[in-house]
Amino acid sequence: MELALSLGHTNNPSMGFSMALPHETRASSDPPLQLHHLLPSTPVLPSPRLPIPWLSHALGMEEIPVRVLDDTDDGAAVSSPNNSAVSSYFCRNSRKFCEGDSEEDENGSTRKKLRLSKTQSAFLEDSFKEHTTLNPKQKLVLAKELNLRPRQVEVWFQNRRARTKLKQTEVDCEYLKRCCENLSEENKRLQKELQELRALKTCEPFFMQLPATTLTMCPSCERVATTTSTSAAAASATNNRSVSLNKPRILSGPHAAGPPGPSECFF
DNA sequence: ACTCTTCGCGCGCTTACATCA
């Protein structure tokens, strides 16, 4: 089947799968900051650009040809007994159908929860790939096109955003987990190396008599500098081995050596 | 200019139903 839908241009060109952060400015054109923006090579959920139903016609500019979906199109099962994308839904609290279609079926029993047909879902999915949010007019047009209530379209988009966010969170967690594992491995390796160096140091007391040369690494710029006593400077300069026996010291804070301010590299 | 109220919307959390293995 084909669907002809005319809607305005997107109000959310950034789209993609960047999830809206809570209470962010929704009209902002800047995509919200994501973990994958901060971390290298974080897998990001695909955002394929597929043919989309958001066509070029401006909203309300012309008659929108609407074809009522019928679920025989793809054989998709809508569990509603009348097998249509009905404009009714089940109110949990009142135990009846609400808003426009509150009747019960012939048996007097309430109808089951509506499930969208595959066609409807696919259409909504395509729309979502173009817009993760809908403006009221787009919602109405989509609802009309799919023979759903606007509320259903709205709920579908809300749930779809939630699912996307959940998946992205899972991806991010997986990535962080791998990062953690890698860092643990690196930590183990460095600890082992340190032990070896210490063992070597105790085996060669001669070098203990040499003035200590400390390698100090700036955690900010990651440059390494040697800080030695004045008398030892010459000796250490000519004795690379003594330098190698000293473990680079990671400062606890940015340029923790003191005098230089945090914005100014000590090195 | 500021405050308050109302409205619409999105989100998180949750429930309940449909489907499947």
Add this chain to the structure above:
DNA sequence: TCTGATGTAAGCGCGCGAAGA
């Protein structure tokens, strides 16, 4: 046929921003 897991439509409450009084 029954059952537990999973997916998802939908309800509810809350917070936020915009608009108007």
